[in-house]
Amino acid sequence: MQHRQRFLQIQHLLEHHEALWRPSPFYQPRPTWCEMHPDLSAALLSLDEDRVNHLAADPVASRQWLAGWLPIVKELPTLETLPPLPARTRPAAGVHFDWSIPGRKRQQIEAFANHVPATTAPLLEWCAGKGHLGRRLALADNRAVHSLEIDAGLCADGRHLATRARANQTLICGDALAPESRDHVPGREVLALHACGELHRHLVRHAATDGARGYRIAPCCYYRGAQEGYRPLNQDARLAMDGGALRLAVTETVTAPQRLRQRLARDQAWKQGLIALRNSLEGEAVRPYPPMPTHLLSGDFIRYGEAVARRQGLVLPARVDWEHWLAVGEARRQEVRRLELVRHTFRQCLELWLVLDIALGLEEAGFEVTLGHFCDRYLTPRNLLISAERQR
16 A cells, blocks of 8 residues: 555544544543443443453454444554565674663664665764664664764763764764754765654655655654644645644553553542542533643642642632542543543554654655554554655
């Protein structure tokens, strides 16, 4: 299937079924689809804890379960199945390469590097962090690598690691969104492993004129840089994407440790408790829940609730039954987890729409593009790779 054909089919499906994926049960206790599919809503809310945990962790099992109520779910795998990308095996890294690289990140780097073709072109590592990917390729292929990173501390660490490894790598401290950073692009293969949001889209917006030999982009955090709305990259995109839709594409926690998952569950229960308390005082309404400083979540629910009330201008009564509202919040969290299974079954399709938008933007800029997965999902859910070569 051609990229544009796949993109248009996905776009059509998402447009015609947005009532299933766009409303967030976090903000809307009963999305409109609950009235359209009352039997499904009742079945979800009656799931026991073990069953909902299993379905939340296994997208294939979740879709098989949902397909009994939503036949459209059966069409998603066909649209999402991509052909394998060409790969090559590089010589094993030296014993010193693993300095300061977390284990899963190390595996992601190796998988990404195996999908960078062997050419003589110099490399530009975009949003490089400590330059681990660039250093791996500089050593494996004996290629000159420039690594662009905004954080001066990370650049200093990267220079130290490159010197220790004797890699032909130059760390450049600079803002990827600044016009002068694009001066490093001409004549190079550009690598962007999990450059967030507008940091990877910025490359595509200027691909027609920047003179890169090619791009290898594994996108991440699509919502970053889109606070005022998503600006598409190809001429056929017409799906409106707000922050909620963009965040939906990256809500999986498959690689998160159990401790973090427990913390996220507690945080969600606290937020739901505060939403319910506010609705009891000011009336039911869908209100934004702006981000709160993380230190507010380090105490207990009472201190958190009082701090959030002050920040949101919520006038609390003299006495609040905090234990009651915490219980309400936990109950609402359990409902949200079950109802979100419907919304979450469209995550991969939504992410593929975003990635195809990038691919088509590069095609319109004069590149030949392939698209596929560079690693297994257990390493990172953000495992889609766009590989683009300038047409001769």
